[in-house]
Amino acid sequence: MAHGGKHPPMKGIRQLAEHLDISIGTVSRALNGKPDVNEETRKRVLAAAEQLGYVANQSGRSLRQGTTNVIGLMIQSSKETVENSDNFFLTVTGGLQSVFARHNLDLIMLPCPNDENPYEYLKRMVARRIVDALIISETQRIDKRFDLLAKTKIPFVALGRSLSIGQHPWADLDFDGVANCAVDRLVAHGHRRIAISAPSSDINLGFIFVEGYRRALERHGIAYDPALVIRAKSSEQGGYQVADELLRLEDRPTAVILIYELMAIGLYRRVMEAGIIPGRDIAVVGFREAPRAKFLQPPLTCFRTSLHELGVELAEILLSSMPAYSHIYPKTQRQMIWPLELVPGESDSFHLKAQ
Amino acid sequence: MAHGGKHPPMKGIRQLAEHLDISIGTVSRALNGKPDVNEETRKRVLAAAEQLGYVANQSGRSLRQGTTNVIGLMIQSSKETVENSDNFFLTVTGGLQSVFARHNLDLIMLPCPNDENPYEYLKRMVARRIVDALIISETQRIDKRFDLLAKTKIPFVALGRSLSIGQHPWADLDFDGVANCAVDRLVAHGHRRIAISAPSSDINLGFIFVEGYRRALERHGIAYDPALVIRAKSSEQGGYQVADELLRLEDRPTAVILIYELMAIGLYRRVMEAGIIPGRDIAVVGFREAPRAKFLQPPLTCFRTSLHELGVELAEILLSSMPAYSHIYPKTQRQMIWPLELVPGESDSFHLKAQ
DNA sequence: CATAGGATCGTAAACGTTTACGGAATGCGT
DNA sequence: ACGCATTCCGTAAACGTTTACGATCCTATG
Numbered sequence: 001m002a003h004g005g006k007h008p009p010m011k012g013i014r015q016l017a018e019h020l021d022i023s024i025g026t027v028s029r030a031l032n033g034k035p036d037v038n039e040e041t042r043k044r045v046l047a048a049a050e051q052l053g054y055v056a057n058q059s060g061r062s063l064r065q066g067t068t069n070v071i072g073l074m075i076q077s078s079k080e081t082v083e084n085s086d087n088f089f090l091t092v093t094g095g096l097q098s099v100f101a102r103h104n105l106d107l108i109m110l111p112c113p114n115d116e117n118p119y120e121y122l123k124r125m126v127a128r129r130i131v132d133a134l135i136i137s138e139t140q141r142i143d144k145r146f147d148l149l150a151k152t153k154i155p156f157v158a159l160g161r162s163l164s165i166g167q168h169p170w171a172d173l174d175f176d177g178v179a180n181c182a183v184d185r186l187v188a189h190g191h192r193r194i195a196i197s198a199p200s201s202d203i204n205l206g207f208i209f210v211e212g213y214r215r216a217l218e219r220h221g222i223a224y225d226p227a228l229v230i231r232a233k234s235s236e237q238g239g240y241q242v243a244d245e246l247l248r249l250e251d252r253p254t255a256v257i258l259i260y261e262l263m264a265i266g267l268y269r270r271v272m273e274a275g276i277i278p279g280r281d282i283a284v285v286g287f288r289e290a291p292r293a294k295f296l297q298p299p300l301t302c303f304r305t306s307l308h309e310l311g312v313e314l315a316e317i318l319l320s321s322m323p324a325y326s327h328i329y330p331k332t333q334r335q336m337i338w339p340l341e342l343v344p345g346e347s348d349s350f351h352l353k354a355q
Numbered sequence: 356m357a358h359g360g361k362h363p364p365m366k367g368i369r370q371l372a373e374h375l376d377i378s379i380g381t382v383s384r385a386l387n388g389k390p391d392v393n394e395e396t397r398k399r400v401l402a403a404a405e406q407l408g409y410v411a412n413q414s415g416r417s418l419r420q421g422t423t424n425v426i427g428l429m430i431q432s433s434k435e436t437v438e439n440s441d442n443f444f445l446t447v448t449g450g451l452q453s454v455f456a457r458h459n460l461d462l463i464m465l466p467c468p469n470d471e472n473p474y475e476y477l478k479r480m481v482a483r484r485i486v487d488a489l490i491i492s493e494t495q496r497i498d499k500r501f502d503l504l505a506k507t508k509i510p511f512v513a514l515g516r517s518l519s520i521g522q523h524p525w526a527d528l529d530f531d532g533v534a535n536c537a538v539d540r541l542v543a544h545g546h547r548r549i550a551i552s553a554p555s556s557d558i559n560l561g562f563i564f565v566e567g568y569r570r571a572l573e574r575h576g577i578a579y580d581p582a583l584v585i586r587a588k589s590s591e592q593g594g595y596q597v598a599d600e601l602l603r604l605e606d607r608p609t610a611v612i613l614i615y616e617l618m619a620i621g622l623y624r625r626v627m628e629a630g631i632i633p634g635r636d637i638a639v640v641g642f643r644e645a646p647r648a649k650f651l652q653p654p655l656t657c658f659r660t661s662l663h664e665l666g667v668e669l670a671e672i673l674l675s676s677m678p679a680y681s682h683i684y685p686k687t688q689r690q691m692i693w694p695l696e697l698v699p700g701e702s703d704s705f706h707l708k709a710q
Numbered sequence: 711c712a713t714a715g716g717a718t719c720g721t722a723a724a725c726g727t728t729t730a731c732g733g734a735a736t737g738c739g740t
Numbered sequence: 741a742c743g744c745a746t747t748c749c750g751t752a753a754a755c756g757t758t759t760a761c762g763a764t765c766c767t768a769t770g
Contacts, residue, residue: 012726023750028728038748055482059423060726062414063755070485072463077445077452090432090466097432097468106483108427109464111445113452125461127410130425130485236650265620266650295591295621367756378720383758393718415756418725 016054020044031056062129071100071318072131074110076118076138088307089137092159095311096135103325105132119144126152133318135159139170139204157318159310160204161335169321169334171314173288175205178303178340179212179257182285185301185342186255187220190352191283195228195253197242197263206231209259209287228253232263239263243270254282254352261286261293264300264347283348288340299345310338371409375399386411417484426455426673427486429465431473431493443662444492447514450666451490458680460487474499481507488673490514494525494559512673514665515559516690524676524689526669528643530560533658533695534567534612537640540656540697541610542575545707546638550583550608552597552618561586564614564642583608587618594618598625609637609707616641616648619655619702638703643695654700665693 013031017024022041029037030045048054062068073096075089089109097107108131112121122145125131132155136145139160146168149156158170179196186194196213199206214224230245232238239258243266246253258264264286268278278284279298286293286302293300313336320331368386372379377396384392385400403409417423428451430444444464452462463486467476477500480486487510491500494515501523504511513525534551541549551568554561569579585600587593594613598621601608613619619641623633633639634653641648641657648655668691675686 013728014726024727025729025751026749029749032728034729036748041748053482055479056728057418057726058483058485059414059417060755061728063412063418063726063757064728066755068414075445077449090430093466094432094469097466098470101468101471106480107466108485109466111448111452111462111464113456114449115453116456124410127408128413128461130413130463236647240650262647265647269650269652272652292591292617292620295595295624297624297627368758369756379757380721380759381719384719387758389759391718396718411758412756415725416758418727418756419758421725 012057012060013054016045016048016052019052020048067324068130068132069104070106070108070131071096071133071135072108072110072125073135074112074118074122074125074137077111077114091307092311092314095308095313096315097311098308099312099315099319103319119148123148126154133322135314135318139163141202141204141207143204155318155322157314157321157334159314161208161337163204163207167334169317171310171317171336171338172204172208173305173310174337174339175208176212176215177337178287179209180216181303181342182257183213183216183220186257186283186285186348187222189255189283189348189350191253191255192222193225193228193251193253193255194222195230195242195246195256196259197230197232197238197256198259199234200231205259213257234260234263236262236266239266239268240270241266243267243274247271247274247276255348256282256284258284258286261289261300261302264293264296268296279347280350283350283352285348293343293345296345296347298347301345301348302343303340304343305338305340313338367412367415368409371400371404371407374407375403422679423485423487424459425461425463425486426451426488426490427463427465427480428490429467429473429477429480429492432466432469446662447666447669450663450668451670452666453663454667454670454674458674458683474503478503481509488677490669490673494518496557496559496562498559510673510677512669512676512689514669516563516692518559518562522689524672526665526672526691526693527559527563528660528665529692529694530563531567531570532692533642534564535571536658536697537612538568538571538575541612541638541640541703542577544610544638544703544705546608546610547577548580548583548606548608548610549577550585550597550601550611551614552585552587552593552611553614554589555586560614568612589615589618591617591621594621594623595625596621598622598629602626602629602631610703611637611639613639613641616644616655616657619648619651623651634702635705638705638707640703648698648700651700651702653702656700656703657698658695659698660693660695668693 013024013027017027026037026041027045030042031049073093093107100107110125112118134149134154134156136156137159139158139162141163146162146164150166158168161170161172162168183194196210198209201207201210210229217224227249230242232242242263246256264284267284271278271282276282284300286300288303293302316329317331317334319325320329321334368379368382372382381392381396382400385397386404428448448462455462465480467473489504489509489511491511492514494513494517496518501517501519505521513523516525516527517523538549551565553564556562556565565584572579582604585597587597597618601611619639622639626633626637631637639655641655643658648657671684672686672689674680675684676689
């Protein structure tokens with residue numbers, strides 16, 4: 001009932017001004033909380049704006065002050081991503097927004113079409129000047145986007161680390177740590193032949209995860225066997241396929257580390273078809289998202305973290321590199337490895353009998 | 356190597372014009388494919404623009420012509436959604452973009468923060484004039500957003516039907532049909548006591564699904580028992596909880612229909628804890644996404660559809676109601692129920708022995 | 711040759727906002 | 741009464757485009 005239809009059509013600040021019989025400049029200042037305006041008139045202006053449903057035209061404002069108050073989160077809806085992105089982005093987004101909301105910043109998601117080159121897409125978005133700052137995700141091992149963003153001086157942060165030279169800001173899940181922890185645990189249970197599944201090594205995620213695994217093995221004096229690294233899609237099918245390939249090896253591994261916990265569904269299925277019981281005949285450790293993993297049988301040992309909090313962290317890193325907000329978020333450390341917590345299940349809790 | 360650094364900083368069309376020693380108006384016409392410009396000069400302009408990396412400032416353009424060439428897809432990252440959205444949106448997005456790309460329209464996703472009212476959020480976004488048209492999702496049973504959009508005359512389409520009066524454009528999955536088909540199938544296998552799980556009836560999805568179920572039962576002369584309708588979250592936990600509640604009933608159902616196929620993981624787990632074997636002692640039918648369902652044991656009977664194609668359809672409905680594109684997509688039917696296909700598994704393939 | 715008309719381009723206004731600047735009114739101290 | 745600082749507000753320029761309009765040149769036609 002506040003927004004009646006009895007008013008003249010609201011076209012812009014000009015109509016609002018002449019409705020109040022005040023100059024357009026004063027109206028603008030009143031709305032934007034500028035100091036030199038009488039509190040009395042400010043109240044009137046705000047009331048009228050609310051009543052007439054006036055909201056500043058974003059294009060006009062952006063044009064004038066060269067800023068949009070919008071932050072973009074670029075995601076890739078590639079087939080690979082679609083399989084495993086799941087609620088990852090939406091959860092991180094929640095964290096991001098909880099911070100942005102404090103500063104009247106809106107977050108929009110920029111989904112790069114899967115038939116378009118991410119670099120070109122980003123270039124277009126940057127040129128359009130539709131966002132003040134950017135968050136990019138799914139960083140690649142060589143990712144030209146970092147150079148582009150650095151060159152154009154647009155504030156940004158990456159969800160996923162940068163392996164290129166230059167100190168780009170990013171936050172990333174601790175793949176190293178996870179791989180390390182998983183290997184340690186499995187070795188402690190007597191395993192020596194440990195397989196791992198990961199996406200292509202072109203993707204940072206795939207590269208780092210396997211690197212951490214390799215170094216952990218090295219630390220335990222176990223030779224790294226490339227045959228035990230299975231590149232598969234992060235989906236149920238991928239898990240099925242991983243199991244399939246592992247079963248074909250002559251010297252079968254006794255344990256396997258999965259990059260994505262849903263893969264366990266397919267993997268469980270396939271090994272059980274072969275009469276192998278997960279958690280008894282083969283140890284399985286999964287990555288991410290405990291809640292669903294505990295509904296598998298046997299419950300999956302995996303790693304949990306708060307993606308919401310990761311979003312908060314990302315937002316703060318980003319704001320710290322935006323001139324307008326850097327005084328509020330004075331960060332010296334612009335790169336952060338986000339920890340995960342082991343959630344023990346029963347899929348790897350058996351001890352391998354010495355052979 | 357195309358974008359050298361040896362050029363003067365590219366500020367706007369003005370610099371581009373004086374670099375070419377051509378008037379700014381001609382440059383604009385050349386870039387926008389207007390007719391009255393020499394093909395020769397057009398080539399020069401395009402080449403120079405490419406070389407200097409000029410892209411029109413979106414704010415300036417929007418301000419002048421009142422259009423942004425951006426379509427917004429509003430999603431809610433509420434807890435409820437995050438649990439079950441899965442890759443739903445990203446897949447639909449792919450279909451949307453495949454159509455939009457043909458017209459140089461960019462799609463952005465507008466995630467409504469979970470602590471903000473969707474209606475208010477939408478109002479803000481509309482007022483900001485950041486998008487030319489909107490796609491809203493997760494329609495509620497009474498959804499003021501329809502009225503808002505209709506009143507502001509901004510072109511839109513809903514992913515999810517509208518139950519309010521007025522002929523709003525939408526496309527929605529065929530929940531009725533699915534519920535009907537599931538009931539038919541279960542009844543044909545001898546079941547009479549069939550449970551169903553769905554989200555709150557405030558959400559269209561929850562309401563329609565149960566309505567279809569109720570009508571199907573009626574058609575078979577089976578009394579509708581509210582106790583058999585379990586409102587639960589669309590997640591593994593939700594499935595576990597559903598099973599839990601069903602087990603507590605004195606007159607236990609012999610079959611259950613799930614709104615979300617991942618719920619089957621939790622449900623399987625819980626009933627098996629009680630010594631009940633899915634597919635033998637209880638029939639289970641799930642909704643959506645066949646691929647993952649077939650990795651459950653026993654494979655889940657469920658319903659498959661192409662969300663990508665649904666996106667295409669949505670995009671076309673939307674464009675058909677945008678004046679600038681309506682001649683390309685002349686649609687008379689602006690409301691569409693999207694079909695799904697039964698994917699028979701083994702979770703409901705047993706016949707109930709007559710008691 | 712005169713002129714109509716098409717092809718091509720330059721000029722300037724307009725989109726809606728923010729903000730630097732200056733002016734008017736007021737209060738205060740002398 | 742005067743000067744000065746302060747408070748408040750109006751004016752107008754600027755942001756980067758697009759586009760209506762008119763100017764110029766050229767060609768073809770009478």
